[in-house]
Amino acid sequence: DTAVSQTPKYLVTQMGNDKSIKCEQNLGHDTMYWYKQDSKKFLKIMFSYNNKELIINETVPNRFSPKSPDKAHLNLHINSLELGDSAVYFCASSQGGLTLQTQYFGPGTRLLVL
């Protein structure tokens, strides 16, 4: 059973298009995250949701809009894609709350904007 899954795994699209990445976790976790890994492999938090509520938004352009329909799902919609959006996007989840918990990552979505 896959703990944290993402679809699609690969996404190749043209500049200016709108695309979505979906994430699902079956761990029963309360908190979900989106991270971006750039071409130099640097990982940075983008968003975090706790029980469907947005709790972290790390100066991400408005073109990125996360949505959490329920605790087990966190989707990322990107409008008007730009070349600089090309990266690997990772979803992660943890038990969350105010205690320190391990985050488990999905396999990543490799986005290439042409």
Added chain:
Amino acid sequence: AQKITQTQPGMFVQEKEAVTLDCTYDTSDPSYGLFWYKQPSSGEMIFLIYQGSYDQQNATEGRYSLNFQKARKSANLVISASQLGDSAMYFCAMSLGGTSYGKLTFGQGTILTVHP
């Protein structure tokens, strides 16, 4: 603000030998957690080991151990008896307690190559 530094862009080790990957951190928060993740060439992020700031003993998980030196603010990963499959990028990360909701701050990563 918290910061994680990994000063070794690349490391080489002979199969079956031990290797230490360095990680230093900076935070003024007394409650924090330190994590190591492995990213093989296939791209997934694999959790390896966790150390809490209040833990009295160094964490161990199989061949992985974390050399936690609080006064020096270092959290080095030690891999014993290296295997070819250990070749990967390794990331040190930190999260703070309280209202940060576990946001992970990552270091730059270290590429480990295990030679036969």
